[in-house]
Amino acid sequence: MRILLVGAGGVGDAIAKIAARRSFYELIVVSDFDESRAERTIAAIAARHGEESAQRFRAEQIDASDPYAVESLVREHRITHVMNAVEPKFVPTIFAGALAAGANYLDMAMSLSEPHPTDPHRQTGVKLGDDQFAQAPDWQKLGQLALVGMGVEPGLSDVFARYASDHLFSEIDELGTRDGANLVVRDDEGNEMFAPSFSIWTTIEECLNPPVIWKKDEGWFTTPPFSEPEVFVFPEGIGPVECVNVEHEEVLLMPRWLDAKRVTFKYGLGAEFIGVLKTLHLLGLDSTVPLRVRGADAAGVKGPVEVAPRDVVAAALPDPASIGPRMSGKTCAGVWVTGTGLDGEPREVYLYHVSDNEWTMREYDAQCVVWQTAMNPVIALELLATGVWKGSGVLGPEAFDAAPFLELMARPLDEGGYDQPWGLDERTPTRAG
Amino acid sequence: MRILLVGAGGVGDAIAKIAARRSFYELIVVSDFDESRAERTIAAIAARHGEESAQRFRAEQIDASDPYAVESLVREHRITHVMNAVEPKFVPTIFAGALAAGANYLDMAMSLSEPHPTDPHRQTGVKLGDDQFAQAPDWQKLGQLALVGMGVEPGLSDVFARYASDHLFSEIDELGTRDGANLVVRDDEGNEMFAPSFSIWTTIEECLNPPVIWKKDEGWFTTPPFSEPEVFVFPEGIGPVECVNVEHEEVLLMPRWLDAKRVTFKYGLGAEFIGVLKTLHLLGLDSTVPLRVRGADAAGVKGPVEVAPRDVVAAALPDPASIGPRMSGKTCAGVWVTGTGLDGEPREVYLYHVSDNEWTMREYDAQCVVWQTAMNPVIALELLATGVWKGSGVLGPEAFDAAPFLELMARPLDEGGYDQPWGLDERTPTRAG
Numbered sequence: 001m002r003i004l005l006v007g008a009g010g011v012g013d014a015i016a017k018i019a020a021r022r023s024f025y026e027l028i029v030v031s032d033f034d035e036s037r038a039e040r041t042i043a044a045i046a047a048r049h050g051e052e053s054a055q056r057f058r059a060e061q062i063d064a065s066d067p068y069a070v071e072s073l074v075r076e077h078r079i080t081h082v083m084n085a086v087e088p089k090f091v092p093t094i095f096a097g098a099l100a101a102g103a104n105y106l107d108m109a110m111s112l113s114e115p116h117p118t119d120p121h122r123q124t125g126v127k128l129g130d131d132q133f134a135q136a137p138d139w140q141k142l143g144q145l146a147l148v149g150m151g152v153e154p155g156l157s158d159v160f161a162r163y164a165s166d167h168l169f170s171e172i173d174e175l176g177t178r179d180g181a182n183l184v185v186r187d188d189e190g191n192e193m194f195a196p197s198f199s200i201w202t203t204i205e206e207c208l209n210p211p212v213i214w215k216k217d218e219g220w221f222t223t224p225p226f227s228e229p230e231v232f233v234f235p236e237g238i239g240p241v242e243c244v245n246v247e248h249e250e251v252l253l254m255p256r257w258l259d260a261k262r263v264t265f266k267y268g269l270g271a272e273f274i275g276v277l278k279t280l281h282l283l284g285l286d287s288t289v290p291l292r293v294r295g296a297d298a299a300g301v302k303g304p305v306e307v308a309p310r311d312v313v314a315a316a317l318p319d320p321a322s323i324g325p326r327m328s329g330k331t332c333a334g335v336w337v338t339g340t341g342l343d344g345e346p347r348e349v350y351l352y353h354v355s356d357n358e359w360t361m362r363e364y365d366a367q368c369v370v371w372q373t374a375m376n377p378v379i380a381l382e383l384l385a386t387g388v389w390k391g392s393g394v395l396g397p398e399a400f401d402a403a404p405f406l407e408l409m410a411r412p413l414d415e416g417g418y419d420q421p422w423g424l425d426e427r428t429p430t431r432a433g
Numbered sequence: 434m435r436i437l438l439v440g441a442g443g444v445g446d447a448i449a450k451i452a453a454r455r456s457f458y459e460l461i462v463v464s465d466f467d468e469s470r471a472e473r474t475i476a477a478i479a480a481r482h483g484e485e486s487a488q489r490f491r492a493e494q495i496d497a498s499d500p501y502a503v504e505s506l507v508r509e510h511r512i513t514h515v516m517n518a519v520e521p522k523f524v525p526t527i528f529a530g531a532l533a534a535g536a537n538y539l540d541m542a543m544s545l546s547e548p549h550p551t552d553p554h555r556q557t558g559v560k561l562g563d564d565q566f567a568q569a570p571d572w573q574k575l576g577q578l579a580l581v582g583m584g585v586e587p588g589l590s591d592v593f594a595r596y597a598s599d600h601l602f603s604e605i606d607e608l609g610t611r612d613g614a615n616l617v618v619r620d621d622e623g624n625e626m627f628a629p630s631f632s633i634w635t636t637i638e639e640c641l642n643p644p645v646i647w648k649k650d651e652g653w654f655t656t657p658p659f660s661e662p663e664v665f666v667f668p669e670g671i672g673p674v675e676c677v678n679v680e681h682e683e684v685l686l687m688p689r690w691l692d693a694k695r696v697t698f699k700y701g702l703g704a705e706f707i708g709v710l711k712t713l714h715l716l717g718l719d720s721t722v723p724l725r726v727r728g729a730d731a732a733g734v735k736g737p738v739e740v741a742p743r744d745v746v747a748a749a750l751p752d753p754a755s756i757g758p759r760m761s762g763k764t765c766a767g768v769w770v771t772g773t774g775l776d777g778e779p780r781e782v783y784l785y786h787v788s789d790n791e792w793t794m795r796e797y798d799a800q801c802v803v804w805q806t807a808m809n810p811v812i813a814l815e816l817l818a819t820g821v822w823k824g825s826g827v828l829g830p831e832a833f834d835a836a837p838f839l840e841l842m843a844r845p846l847d848e849g850g851y852d853q854p855w856g857l858d859e860r861t862p863t864r865a866g
Contacts, residue, residue: 194715194716275708275712276712276715276716279708279709279712279713280712282627282709283627283709283746283749283750284749284750285718285745285746285749287749291745291748291749292748293740293744293745293748294740294741294744294748295738295739295740305728305738305739305740306728306738307726307727307728307738307740307745308727309745309749311726311727312718312724312726312740312742312745313716313718315724315725315726315727316716316717316718316720316724316742317716317717
């Protein structure tokens with residue numbers, strides 16, 4: 001296996017660092033628009049694992065918005081798998097470049113949605129991944145695989161859903177992805193800072209788009225943002241967090257392969273963060289449409305410049321990849337499943353994985369949210385490299401057998417695994433009488 | 434009297450339109466960095482009052498950050514009074530230009546403050562107007578007048594405070610400026626919009642700076658932003674509004690001329706607006722320090738540009754001068770005075786002026802908040818032109834007799850007044866027994 005990793009930001013950097021401990025591939029080309037970021041990642045691997053380990057890595061410059069740039073790097077390095085680790089707005093070009101060059105493809109977020117033009121809070125418009133699924137026949141015809149949505153959420157959540165479907169339930173009422181954390185970031189004086197642990201650009205995109213829900217008898221439909229708030233209790237000391245509906249790939253992926261009456265995604269944003277997102281929207285600061293603004297530099301006022309308000313919000317906040325050392329706490333990703341167990345009785349479980357920032361910083365020098373995202377595509381690549389997972393066309397993680405994934409993930413390091421146990425929280429309400 | 438009006442934004446435009454109905458001056462030079470805004474104001478006057486009325490107006494380009502540009506326009510047009518109607522950051526240069534050119538000067542906001550370097554939420558640093566008062570001896574020596582803080586708040590509020598001091602109280606406990614409104618702005622579909630009725634740039638400046646309070650036995654001191662919330666009931670149907678301490682000129686002006694035990698300013702921001710300001714601060718979007726941001730134009734991504742986040746916030750919101758047609762409701766400015774009445778008994782009054790958007794739009798094509806601000810310096814200029822008000826040095830509105838101001842303001846239009854009655858709300862609590 002020869003991998004082209006596109007993007008050496010927070011998640012791309014962590015993918016390379018996790019892969020550095022594995023032996024299933026021959027080469028990873030780490031590419032970025034800013035080649036120095038790719039070099040920094042490889043230098044960190046050399047520093048931790050020695051120069052020899054770093055021999056399997058190569059830095060390249062890439063313009064992810066240009067499919068020909070992707071195609072040309074694939075051909076130059078005889079790449080077998082393109083691993084997309086940049087913002088989802090670059091999905092179409094990387095996807096096209098990989099297809100044209102004859103490589104397989106993986107991503108962690110799918111092609112972007114567009115709201116319904118007249119009824120955005122009830123009907124879907126262009127859905128997440130629609131552009132990719134439309135090209136599924138081409139991938140299938142050529143025998144190439146596009147494994148889409150293979151991060152943590154989507155990704156591990158879809159693996160959990162498949163596992164529940166195969167091994168825990170005879171009939172599923174709801175597959176409800178639930179994500180929550182108790183992370184805190186502190187400044188030099190020890191005061192809590194506002195510092196989102198994931199790209200604010202992407203968070204705004206997913207939280208302010210109309211959330212999508214799937215029901216077996218209605219198909220996909222949307223609601224207004226932040227709908228159906230619920231307090232979900234997360235395990236391992238994280239505790240109760242306010243969760244709301246958010247547009248997310250799981251809702252588009254799971255119903256294509258799994259049988260359930262309802263599929264939802266709720267994000268544990270918490271009241272403060274929901275308030276921040278609502279305010280950004282109220283003021284138009286979520287917009288990606290460039291505004292004409294008075295330019296300024298340290299020396300004084302200059303002529304007008306054009307900037308998108310959302311880019312300014314992102315620039316004003318700390319870089320999520322840089323906050324690991326200031327952060328403490330855990331993040332939890334999982335799927336809450338309700339329905340009928342194998343014994344014919346009502347059952348309710350929460351399947352989850354918790355990532356602890358103290359551990360990910362110590363072991364990988366990566367903060368826990370990006371690390372948790374990065375672990376899953378590496379495991380998937382390993383299962384593809386070893387032939388445990390096989391397929392062609394455009395497939396979600398739930399199209400593959402979940403058991404070997406979860407087994408490899410949980411297996412201790414010294415037995416060749418990833419040492420990442422997962423949890424099964426039995427939540428079936430006990431009945432009186 | 435020959436007036437140089439610096440700034441043809443919302444308030445400057447309204448000043449010219451109000452003055453257009455008066456005869457106390459010979460010439461008003463309307464100047465702006467963007468000369469077309471000055472021309473637009475004069476064209477609006479010509480359209481409403483005829484070409485002849487517009488003969489007393491002249492448009493000029495000006496760079497308000499350059500004292501020599503101010504000085505040169507003063508000399509060229511033999512200006513007697515410079516009327517500053519731009520953002521307070523340009524106070525120092527316009528102030529200096531007027532002094533150097535031998536003209537008198539008026540403004541509606543004073544030179545900016547700087548927080549105390551180590552104890553900002555308890556001690557004052559550089560206070561509002563400090564830079565101007567430091568130059569008072571020069572103005573006095575040359576016999577020139579700088580009438581500072583002569584808008585509505587500061588301005589009319591200071592006139593009310595002087596009136597209460599002269600005519601209503603034998604001893605004053607508190608002079609508490611209280612500002613509130615019930616304004617609503619609606620979009621094309623009739624939904625309420627977030628659209629502040631005054632410059633967001635200035636509102637952020639005054640609301641996020643530590644509020645200043647004056648006590649007779651302690652002098653000036655500060656508190657954290659948004660301190661001492663209270664619900665104040667405003668008259669004429671506006672009703673109860675949540676008010677908080679805000680840094681404002683009245684607190685710096687009134688104690689210099691009037692005797693009171695305590696001087697405060699509270700702004701009826703309302704819970705939503707306080708939330709917005711807190712969020713902007715949390716995210717660093719209130720900052721005026723330029724950030725490096727990815728530039729963007731309609732055609733795609735460009736190289737990085739430098740912008741101040743606060744300028745982006747201002748650019749993302751509707752121009753306050755443009756929202757008049759979408760707005761409805763009233764705004765109230767006034768001073769709540771407590772103490773001992775002339776009869777030796779406890780007394781409590783609220784002296785106020787209400788501006789109704791429907792009326793200001795119909796009569797002046799100006800929204801009510803900017804119109805209310807603009808009326809007061811025009812009245813002050815008229816009192817100076819007719820010799821009713823006289824003085825030299827750097828003086829606040831409370832240094833002048835309030836009675837003729839309030840009389841001219843309230844007098845009906847057909848009797849030569851401004852037709853703007855004011856209210857005296859007797860609020861003395863009745864005592865049991």
